Amino acid sequence: MSFDAVVVGAGPAGSAAALQMARRGMSVLLVERGERPGTKNVFGGRMYSWALEKLVPGFRGEAPLEREVTREVLGFLWRDSWVEFQVGRGERAAGQGYTLLRPRFDSWLAEVAEGEGVTLVSGIRVDAPVVEGGRVTGIAAGPDRIAAPVTILAEGALGLLAEAAGLRPPTRARDFAVGVKEVLELPEEKIEDRFGLSSGEGSAQLYLGDFTGGIPGGGFVYTNRDTISVGVTLRLGAYSAGEARARTWEVLERFKSHPRIASYLRGGRLVEYSAHSLPETQYGRVRAAGPGVAAVGDAAGLAANLGITVRGMDFALESGRLAAEAAASGDLLSYPRALREGPVGRTFERFGAAARFMENPRLYSSYPRVIVAAASRSFDVREEVRGEGLIGIARSELGAAGVSTVRALLDVLAAARSM
Amino acid sequence: MTRALVFSPDDDRCLELISAASVATGGGLDGVDLLLAGPAGEERLRTPSSTGVGRIVVAEWSDPTDAFSVDRALRAWIGRERPDYVLLTSDRIGRQVAGGLAQLLGGGASTEVVGLESAGGSLTVKRMVLGGKGIASEEVDTPAVLAIQPGRFPPAEASGTAGGAAEVVRLEDPGADHRVRIVERRPRERSGVRLEDAEVVVVAGRGFERREDLRLAFELAEALGGAVGATRPLVADLGWLPGSDWIGISGVRISPRLMVAVGVSGQMQFLAGALDSKVIVAVNKDPNAPIVGASDYAVVADLYEFLPALIEVLRGGR
Amino acid sequence: MDVAALVKLALDVEGLRAEPGEAPRVDQAPTKVSEIDLNAVEEAVSIRERVGGSVTAFSVLNWGPLSRRMREAREAAKRVLAMGADRFVLVADEAAVGADTGFTAAALAAALRARGPFDLVLAGEGTEDSFGGLVPGRLAQELGWPYVPYADGVEVGGGGSVRVRRAVGDFEEVVEVDLPAVISVTQEINKPRIPTLMQILQAGKKPLEVLSLSDLGLPGPGAGRGVRVSSVVSPRVERRGVVIEAESPREAAERLVEELRRAGVI
Ligand SMILES: Cc1cc2nc3c(=O)[nH]c(=O)nc-3n(C[C@H](O)[C@H](O)[C@H](O)COP(=O)(O)OP(=O)(O)OC[C@H]3O[C@@H](n4cnc5c(N)ncnc54)[C@H](O)[C@@H]3O)c2cc1C
Numbered sequence A: 001m002s003f004d005a006v007v008v009g010a011g012p013a014g015s016a017a018a019l020q021m022a023r024r025g026m027s028v029l030l031v032e033r034g035e036r037p038g039t040k041n042v043f044g045g046r047m048y049s050w051a052l053e054k055l056v057p058g059f060r061g062e063a064p065l066e067r068e069v070t071r072e073v074l075g076f077l078w079r080d081s082w083v084e085f086q087v088g089r090g091e092r093a094a095g096q097g098y099t100l101l102r103p104r105f106d107s108w109l110a111e112v113a114e115g116e117g118v119t120l121v122s123g124i125r126v127d128a129p130v131v132e133g134g135r136v137t138g139i140a141a142g143p144d145r146i147a148a149p150v151t152i153l154a155e156g157a158l159g160l161l162a163e164a165a166g167l168r169p170p171t172r173a174r175d176f177a178v179g180v181k182e183v184l185e186l187p188e189e190k191i192e193d194r195f196g197l198s199s200g201e202g203s204a205q206l207y208l209g210d211f212t213g214g215i216p217g218g219g220f221v222y223t224n225r226d227t228i229s230v231g232v233t234l235r236l237g238a239y240s241a242g243e244a245r246a247r248t249w250e251v252l253e254r255f256k257s258h259p260r261i262a263s264y265l266r267g268g269r270l271v272e273y274s275a276h277s278l279p280e281t282q283y284g285r286v287r288a289a290g291p292g293v294a295a296v297g298d299a300a301g302l303a304a305n306l307g308i309t310v311r312g313m314d315f316a317l318e319s320g321r322l323a324a325e326a327a328a329s330g331d332l333l334s335y336p337r338a339l340r341e342g343p344v345g346r347t348f349e350r351f352g353a354a355a356r357f358m359e360n361p362r363l364y365s366s367y368p369r370v371i372v373a374a375a376s377r378s379f380d381v382r383e384e385v386r387g388e389g390l391i392g393i394a395r396s397e398l399g400a401a402g403v404s405t406v407r408a409l410l411d412v413l414a415a416a417r418s419m
Numbered sequence B: 001m002t003r004a005l006v007f008s009p010d011d012d013r014c015l016e017l018i019s020a021a022s023v024a025t026g027g028g029l030d031g032v033d034l035l036l037a038g039p040a041g042e043e044r045l046r047t048p049s050s051t052g053v054g055r056i057v058v059a060e061w062s063d064p065t066d067a068f069s070v071d072r073a074l075r076a077w078i079g080r081e082r083p084d085y086v087l088l089t090s091d092r093i094g095r096q097v098a099g100g101l102a103q104l105l106g107g108g109a110s111t112e113v114v115g116l117e118s119a120g121g122s123l124t125v126k127r128m129v130l131g132g133k134g135i136a137s138e139e140v141d142t143p144a145v146l147a148i149q150p151g152r153f154p155p156a157e158a159s160g161t162a163g164g165a166a167e168v169v170r171l172e173d174p175g176a177d178h179r180v181r182i183v184e185r186r187p188r189e190r191s192g193v194r195l196e197d198a199e200v201v202v203v204a205g206r207g208f209e210r211r212e213d214l215r216l217a218f219e220l221a222e223a224l225g226g227a228v229g230a231t232r233p234l235v236a237d238l239g240w241l242p243g244s245d246w247i248g249i250s251g252v253r254i255s256p257r258l259m260v261a262v263g264v265s266g267q268m269q270f271l272a273g274a275l276d277s278k279v280i281v282a283v284n285k286d287p288n289a290p291i292v293g294a295s296d297y298a299v300v301a302d303l304y305e306f307l308p309a310l311i312e313v314l315r316g317g318r
Numbered sequence C: 001m002d003v004a005a006l007v008k009l010a011l012d013v014e015g016l017r018a019e020p021g022e023a024p025r026v027d028q029a030p031t032k033v034s035e036i037d038l039n040a041v042e043e044a045v046s047i048r049e050r051v052g053g054s055v056t057a058f059s060v061l062n063w064g065p066l067s068r069r070m071r072e073a074r075e076a077a078k079r080v081l082a083m084g085a086d087r088f089v090l091v092a093d094e095a096a097v098g099a100d101t102g103f104t105a106a107a108l109a110a111a112l113r114a115r116g117p118f119d120l121v122l123a124g125e126g127t128e129d130s131f132g133g134l135v136p137g138r139l140a141q142e143l144g145w146p147y148v149p150y151a152d153g154v155e156v157g158g159g160g161s162v163r164v165r166r167a168v169g170d171f172e173e174v175v176e177v178d179l180p181a182v183i184s185v186t187q188e189i190n191k192p193r194i195p196t197l198m199q200i201l202q203a204g205k206k207p208l209e210v211l212s213l214s215d216l217g218l219p220g221p222g223a224g225r226g227v228r229v230s231s232v233v234s235p236r237v238e239r240r241g242v243v244i245e246a247e248s249p250r251e252a253a254e255r256l257v258e259e260l261r262r263a264g265v266i
């Protein structure tokens, strides 16, 4: 049994690569260790859709999408109070992507690939790439070896195979970050009422506040069709993986019981929960291709850790497509350059600033308090009016939080630049 | 004429099935025939005979513990009388014969029946499905073969008519099916307790590391005045409790006043057999184990630390 | 020996959403090969490995919607073929969805006759989603073959018979049964093999045959249906859900005993 290409991992990156190679007339084997694609990929909230648009132009009618994101919310929680900034966009012009549930989405995309002639085998873990004379010549799984001129590694963030193929440096466990998420079920109309959405529209909401207990991180709420994804992510470098998870559950409980968040979730029934470590942004540290082999998606370090959220599905799809095109052209080694010069590379160049900004500790401690306090005091009519404008209130709250006005102004500038 | 045929390897369970038969037919029963396998003297005939059973079919030659011989006796009677209902206990013997008899009669069949309703001449049975996640109501056509879980119906009581009213019919041996031969048979070592009838059951699961450690479960059961049961892996895979039945979908169903599940994760296949427990206590070191969510009281602790303390408190409290 | 293994696509009850008092969402839940049927397949394949012959798997689709279940059935078939079955016969027909055990057995009997002859039929003692255990017994009656359920071991001797080791009630038995026969197996009989990548790839080339009821010359279940499921609801389990936390085992024990006394259970 022989194939033109073997792809390891049927996540978005692997399925995209397999699909595109099959379209270009190659015979492709796609191997996934989960019982079916997506079963191991419980995470994911929102996907920016530009890359899927290129890969499957008609996806809107077919893909199992939950809601189109037309609303962005940034919220600050302090004790029982809260402030939310909403950005709404005109109907459907947004292009801000979709919320989705990974098990359904991943198995759909793999099916599309199968429809193009890809041979999908689930329930098999690939143990290693086969390396002969400095060239990857296929894969080894259990007692079997499959040889192929092209091997695409789409195994996700751990990247052990990419490491064995000599594309990735050994994983460092430096900035250990962990996310936990629950999916709660609520009737469709209830979700639309509570979030003020019309049918099919969705909201993506991020929160900063004291619920993390000062640990860098935050919370998120995404609306799906008849479920809500709610979770927190925390950067817990100092803890062991086990402790970090325990901590994270505590923080999630605190987040969920904040009155504002609780009002969204009321009556929701838990249908799924999951914990996951977050990938570090590795862009630039991974070689995307070598002789006979390419890494795509998270295996190539293409996930951007943005503090509270991670963005990577669009990069996974795009990198998979680009690697496939390179493989089909007979010059796999042209893939890294196509990646660097395309939208993925250009976006990552800009992420540096955003990532640095998100490391600012004030974001997780003083600012939520300042913003909530300033906003609520400016509406507080019990107090005698002292002729103090909003700026005045903010300044006195900043003083109370121990942050200088100049410092705050600099942060605001940094925020504007990085967003 | 609506007639029912009743058989259980256990004479007490026969009385439950007699009650079930009258519920199944909404009281419109013209007669219950009871099959007694094995020698039946005066003594054995007396109780059922006083409950309004019409005929007691005695098959002296049949061994009530041998499913093949029971099958033969049932078939002999069914071939002769074609009853509308056949009621069995839902144990391995009942489940073995139910399918073949239903196909023979060309009728409906349900096993693991937990409830019966009869309205307007149609019979609805309730049974647990989907690993305990659903209770199905099934409309069953007659002739119907129903295998009923033990303990679901009260035993039939003596009716007003004086004992001995039932007609006793001797059933002849139609001859064995020579295609099936039991070449070896030995009794299993039995623990002697019927978990289905126990008021308190301590259930041991894989959380116990060694067979010797089950001593703790037995001591706890003794302190509570109950019996010890186990999950399937302990009985079937490890053989730690020879002669005991496991609790669950493929084992026995229990309905005690109190079940204490120790080192049991609470997979659905297990829980399906324990849902009727009035109060469930879980002892597990994993706060996320499913049993914790399915219990009235959960103690999140290591059983090796907690059980000795609990046994001591219970003993001291007496 | 030519062996048939019965394989049910059972609802994957783990993934099933169930709201107390409401119908579980069976349409949304995936199906997969019922666990114990994999033991039957394993036993069939290992018998072939010991004495030669063939293994054919048979399945009647019981759950709808058919469009979705067909895809799952193909996956299931692939797995069974990868374990070593030589071919897979799938009876898929709208009219058989939701059919009772009597009809399922009749459809299986027709398929077995059409693709036989077989010496032995192996099945699981029950399926995960219903655990009725009726189909193999009904099938045996339909075929006029002897039926031996609950096999913990099957030994193939010469002379057209097999020996089955099993436990029923208070007894352990060894039963010798003449072939052809229907035997059901328990989970303890063996450990189903996990297919390798190569075996899965080769399974793609083995024959999967899809038959409708009319291919088998069968009418739909129609009026003769023995059992109709009128409703399924999830049980309401009202449990108190008290989690006892304490500093020491002793304290936890005291609190538990106090709670149980107050609740009147001890
Ligand atoms: C907590 C969290 C939240 C996130 N939220 C978002 C979000 O909201 N939006 C967004 O765009 N991105 C998000 N991401 C990032 C996104 O999930 C990834 O970037 C994306 O899934 C990468 O796709 P992939 O195909 O490269 O890898 P994966 O999706 O990880 O897929 C890898 C596949 O390979 C399989 N596999 C692994 N090893 C083997 C092996 N040895 N043999 C066979 N198969 C193997 C796995 O089972 C898996 O199916 C999030 C990530 C995390 C961790």
Ligand SMILES: Cc1cc2nc3c(=O)[nH]c(=O)nc-3n(C[C@H](O)[C@H](O)[C@H](O)COP(=O)(O)OP(=O)(O)OC[C@H]3O[C@@H](n4cnc5c(N)ncnc54)[C@H](O)[C@@H]3O)c2cc1C
Pocket: B204, B205, B206, B207, B208, B230, B231, B232, B233, B234, B246, B247, B248, B249, B250, B251, B262, B263, B264, B265, B266, B267, B268, B269, B270, B273, B283, B284, B285, B286, B289, B301, B302, B303, B304, C035, C036, C127, C128
């Ligand atoms: C078709 C089918 C039918 C089945 N039928 C049945 C059935 O009828 N009955 C049945 O029981 N099973 C049945 N099973 C098996 C069932 O799915 C489970 O595998 C089984 O119930 C698990 O048994 P367990 O809880 O003892 O073990 P495990 O699932 O291994 O759980 C052990 C538990 O002990 C806890 N633990 C470990 N150490 C300690 C400690 N020191 N202190 C406290 N807690 C500790 C762990 O946290 C864990 O929760 C069936 C399976 C199938 C597929």
